Amino acid sequence: MKKKEEKTLDTIITRRDFMRGTALGTLGLTLGLFDVESLAIPPPVAEKRGDSTEPVKSRTVLIRNQKVLGDGNVVDKKILADMLDKGMMGFAETKDAASAWKEFFHPSDVVGVKINLMVTPTHDELIELIVENLLGIGIKDENIFVWDRDQIGVGKKEMFSRPRRFGFDKDHLNKVVKKCTALINVPGMKSHWLSGVALSIKNWAGAVNNARVYHTEDCCSSLGELCTIPQIKAKNRLIIMDALRPLFHGGPSVDPKYLWNYNGLIIGKDHAAADTIALKVIQRQRSRYKREEWMISPPPLHVALADMRYKVGTSDLRLIDLVKLGWQKDALI
Amino acid sequence: MSNFLPAGGDGWVKSGEMEVYDRNNLFDYMDGGAELYLAYDFQKLVVQRYSSGSTDASKGNSITVEIYQMNSSPDAYGLFSFDQEGEMVELGQKGVYGYGLLKFWKDRYLVRILGSQPDLRETILRLGGDVDEKIRGEGALPELLSKIPKDDLIPNSDHFFHKQILLNNLYFLSDKNILNLTDKTDCLLADFGFDGETLKLLLVEYPDLSQAKNAYQSFNNLYLKGEASETDKIVKIEQGKLVEADLKENYLLLVFEGTDRDIVLQLLDSVKNSLRQGGVSSQ
Numbered sequence: 001m002k003k004k005e006e007k008t009l010d011t012i013i014t015r016r017d018f019m020r021g022t023a024l025g026t027l028g029l030t031l032g033l034f035d036v037e038s039l040a041i042p043p044p045v046a047e048k049r050g051d052s053t054e055p056v057k058s059r060t061v062l063i064r065n066q067k068v069l070g071d072g073n074v075v076d077k078k079i080l081a082d083m084l085d086k087g088m089m090g091f092a093e094t095k096d097a098a099s100a101w102k103e104f105f106h107p108s109d110v111v112g113v114k115i116n117l118m119v120t121p122t123h124d125e126l127i128e129l130i131v132e133n134l135l136g137i138g139i140k141d142e143n144i145f146v147w148d149r150d151q152i153g154v155g156k157k158e159m160f161s162r163p164r165r166f167g168f169d170k171d172h173l174n175k176v177v178k179k180c181t182a183l184i185n186v187p188g189m190k191s192h193w194l195s196g197v198a199l200s201i202k203n204w205a206g207a208v209n210n211a212r213v214y215h216t217e218d219c220c221s222s223l224g225e226l227c228t229i230p231q232i233k234a235k236n237r238l239i240i241m242d243a244l245r246p247l248f249h250g251g252p253s254v255d256p257k258y259l260w261n262y263n264g265l266i267i268g269k270d271h272a273a274a275d276t277i278a279l280k281v282i283q284r285q286r287s288r289y290k291r292e293e294w295m296i297s298p299p300p301l302h303v304a305l306a307d308m309r310y311k312v313g314t315s316d317l318r319l320i321d322l323v324k325l326g327w328q329k330d331a332l333i
Numbered sequence: 334m335s336n337f338l339p340a341g342g343d344g345w346v347k348s349g350e351m352e353v354y355d356r357n358n359l360f361d362y363m364d365g366g367a368e369l370y371l372a373y374d375f376q377k378l379v380v381q382r383y384s385s386g387s388t389d390a391s392k393g394n395s396i397t398v399e400i401y402q403m404n405s406s407p408d409a410y411g412l413f414s415f416d417q418e419g420e421m422v423e424l425g426q427k428g429v430y431g432y433g434l435l436k437f438w439k440d441r442y443l444v445r446i447l448g449s450q451p452d453l454r455e456t457i458l459r460l461g462g463d464v465d466e467k468i469r470g471e472g473a474l475p476e477l478l479s480k481i482p483k484d485d486l487i488p489n490s491d492h493f494f495h496k497q498i499l500l501n502n503l504y505f506l507s508d509k510n511i512l513n514l515t516d517k518t519d520c521l522l523a524d525f526g527f528d529g530e531t532l533k534l535l536l537v538e539y540p541d542l543s544q545a546k547n548a549y550q551s552f553n554n555l556y557l558k559g560e561a562s563e564t565d566k567i568v569k570i571e572q573g574k575l576v577e578a579d580l581k582e583n584y585l586l587l588v589f590e591g592t593d594r595d596i597v598l599q600l601l602d603s604v605k606n607s608l609r610q611g612g613v614s615s616q
Contacts, residue, residue, distance in 0.1 A: 014507040014556055019571035072450060119363060149361075193502045194365055205365065212360070215368050217497045218508040253366045255416060256432035256451065298501040301508060 018299065057321035058314050060268035060277055062243075063087040064327040068263045073245055075125040083326065084129050084240070087267045090323050098137055104237040105182055107138030110145070112180035112235075113159075116203055117148040119254050120188045122242045124160060126265075130184060130240065131156050147176050148206045168209040173231060177207055183236040189266070189278050190247035191258070195220035196300025197282060199275040200239045201312075204232055219298040224306030227271050233312070239274045241266035246278075248285045260285060263327065272306045272313030273320045277333060279303055280317075284332040334379045337400050337442070339463035341383055345456060348384040348395065353377065372496045373412045374404040374516070376441075383460070394453060398460060399445040406441050406472020407519075411493035413438035415503075418489075422458065424465045426472070430454065435461045440470040477521045477538055480611075482603040487531070490524035504533060504589070511555045512537060512585070513548045527596045534600060535587040545583045552578055552587070567594055577601055581608050 063086055068079045085097035092100035105111060111134055115122040127146055134144050141155035146162060153162035166175040177183070187203035194215055195202055204226035205211040214223050227233060243264035250258050262281065268274040279300050286294040307315035314320060324331060335351055352362070355377050359367040362378065370378075383396045403409040410426075413436060419429035425444065428437030433448040435457045444464050448457050475493045492503050495518055497510040503522050506512070514520065519538040524531050539545040553561045557576060560568045567577045575591035579601055586604055591597035 012507055012509045012511070012555060014511075015505055016556065016571055018505075019574070119366065192365060194368055194498060198365065202365070211365070212368075215365055217501065217510060219501060219505075221508060250416065253363060253369070253445075254447070255434050256447070257418070257434070295505075297503070297505045298508075299505060 013299075013301070018295070057319050058268070058270040058273040059091060059321045059323065060266065060270065060273045061087050061091045061323045061325060062264055062266050062277060062331065062333070063090065063325040064243075064262065064264040064331065066263060066327045066329070069244060069261050073261065075123055075244065077125045077129070080123075080125050080244075081129050083265055084126070084133070086325055087240075087265050088133075090325050091267045091269075097133065101133050101137045105134065105137060105139060107140075109139055109182045110143040110180045111139055112176055112183045113144065113146045113186055114183060114203060114207060115146060115148050115186045116188045116206065116242075117151065118206070120190045120245075120247050120259075122186050122188055123244055126186065126240070126242050126244075127159055128156075130186065131159050145176050145180060147174070150174055150209075152176050172208040172210040173229060174207050174209070177231045177235070180235060183232065185236055185239045185271075187239075187241055188246070189241050189243040189262070189282070191249050191282055191286075191296060193250060194298070195223060195302055196296045196298050197275065197279045197303065199278045199303070200241055200271045201227055201275050201302060201306050204229070207232065219301045221301045221305050223302035224272075224310035224312055227306060227312040228310050236271075237269065239266070239268050239271065241274055241278060243278065243281070246282065246285075248282050248289065258289075264331075270313035270320075272303060272315040274313075275300075275303045275306070276315045276317065276320065277322060281332045288332070334377060334400055334402060334442075337444075337464050337467045338379065338381045338398060339383075339460045341460075343456065343459070344385050345383045345396065345460075346385075348382040352380040354380070368498060369415070370401060370412065372494065372499055372516075373408040375401060376404055377402040385456075395449045396453060396457060396460065397445075397447045398464065399447075400464065401443040401445070403441050403443065406438075407475035407493065409438045409441050409443050409472060410474055410478075411495075412443045414492045415494075415499070417491075421489075422461075424458070424461045425468070428461070430458065433457065437461065437465065438472075439465060439468045440472040442468055444468075475519060475521070477519050477536060480608055481521060481523060481534065481536060482607045484603070485525045485527055485600075487524040487526050492522045494520050494522075500535075504535070506556065509555070511551050513544065513551060525600055527593075527599070530591070530593060530596055532591050532597065532600050533589040534604060535585075535589070536604065537585040537587075539583045539585065542583045545580055545585050548585050549578060549580050552585070567591075567597055579605075581605050584608055 063083050065083050088100035092103040094100040146153045146159040150165050151162040152164040153159045185200050187200050190198050192198035243262050248258050304315045306312050354362050379400050381398050385394050419431035422428040422430045425437030425439035433451040435446040446457050446461050495516050497514045517540050521536045557568045561578050566579050575597050577588040577597050579586045
């Protein structure tokens with residue numbers, strides 16, 4: 001089935017495929033065009049663990065708190081800290097936050113915190129909390145790099161000013177990636193006029209200096225390739241998506257009428273899974289705003305293709321173990 | 334362009350240095366958003382931040398003024414028309430405001446003024462007025478806009494553009510460039526309302542007849558599966574929707590979202606008449 005879908009994608013996708021719905025199979029499912037129940041495609045086959053007959057699902061945590069954004073959308077750092085702790089514990093299935101962080105990082109690690117600076121940037125409070133948690137498990141301050149593109153800060157003192165420039169190697173990858181032993185992907189959550197959405201997969205466009213080659217007129221279908229860059233694939237250990245105040249239309253240039261307080265974080269390790277959850281939320285917010293179906297345009301094909309073509313996770317909801325914590329109202333998923 | 338920037342006033346002062354971007358480094362300002370502006374033949378951008386009570390825009394309220402210079406006024410309008418939702422304001426040649434964002438176009442320029450809070454409306458409009466006064470000239474609208482009928486046109490629903498990446502965002506047709514759009518094609522997408530039915534018109538002007546014919550054939554083959562014919566140009570597709578494709582000289586006319594054949598034909602005839610007459614009164 002997947003081979004057949006890939007072949008289709010290599011030919012042409014039209015609006016009519018979306019109108020037909022199920023014709024797109026798993027791709028349509030990812031894009032939220034129809035429900036699982038209406039699919040006439042075989043159940044997904046996932047990697048199995050040990051002797052278990054149950055497929056291993058990709059665990060992804062959505063945690064929200066109604067009060068994390070106050071007047072003027074100012075972040076309550078204490079509440080956000082609590083969200084991050086509980087989200088990490090929910091993801092790692094540990095009893096305390098420090099143990100959760102230790103599941104992914106060792107005190108000897110050199111960690112690159114890949115934030116997003118573009119127009120709807122990762123909130124400073126979230127960056128600071130991530131750095132504090134890394135310090136808390138014994139990672140040295142000088143071994144923490146907060147960065148996007150070629151703006152790099154070393155340690156807590158430089159996490160907001162990011163004054164350093166390491167430059168890019170011949171393979172287009174920022175040298176900071178090579179200095180690190182581990183990476184955390186901390187994207188904002190937003191729609192994007194060229195790729196449909198800009199989430200954890202697209203956040204890696206800020207790790208290279210040839211991002212334009214991925215900004216193609218076919219809905220940026222090859223963005224998933226970024227996750228297959230060996231240094232990124234091998235080192236990325238965590239995704240913490242800033243879903244506090246996402247953008248549901250336009251992007252990356254912000255029109256404030258398309259921002260809304262979702263008050264959430266999405267935590268996982270699987271790029272396709274985290275982005276699938278986020279794009280479904282964005283899709284539902286769009287339709288809620290217009291009070292009619294208002295599809296993400298262009299369709300974010302790259303999320304499904306990250307799974308189907310580049311094999312960097314799952315975009316099939318049936319293979320995503322979504323753990324919803326905290327505030328549930330208007331979770332939209 | 335730095336002359337167009339407002340001085341501030343009423344406690345508002347410039348915060349930081351003015352930033353200037355051109356076609357080569359616009360990506361430094363907006364990464365993936367740059368293609369949008371480049372698709373409208375962007376030339377230059379100046380950005381100036383303002384703050385109240387402090388020279389540091391990161392503390393307290395802030396306002397960002399962006400002035401984009403395009404190569405032509407139709408492209409400045411096109412960039413403006415990308416999203417015209419909001420409260421209409423009398424600034425520039427056309428302007429909208431909403432939730433702390435003011436946007437207007439004038440001459441070859443698109444001006445965006447974004448406040449950190451929606452309650453900065455008065456200050457944002459005042460700063461916008463300053464910029465408006467300083468841009469002395471006015472620019473022509475896209476010619477294509479004068480070539481569509483105005484009866485039944487839904488106000489502010491028109492979008493002017495050239496390339497596939499814009500069409501993809503405004504009305505996704507295909508991940509492939511099945512209409513052969515380039516920076517040499519002028520496109521107008523607009524909604525028309527008829528008795529509760531909303532039709533979408535896509536009018537494309539190609540450089541010559543042969544390119545228009547090729548695009549028609551490509552669309553008929555790849556989108557309509559070859560079902561449009563000389564005798565019947567309306568094709569019923571999924572969900573009972575009708576699509577009509579037609580050519581008029583070097584113009585490709587496409588109508589989407591119809592459900593009533595008579596209404597689809599009525600719109601197409603109206604557009605063809607308008608083209609035949611060389612356009613009607615401009616907006």
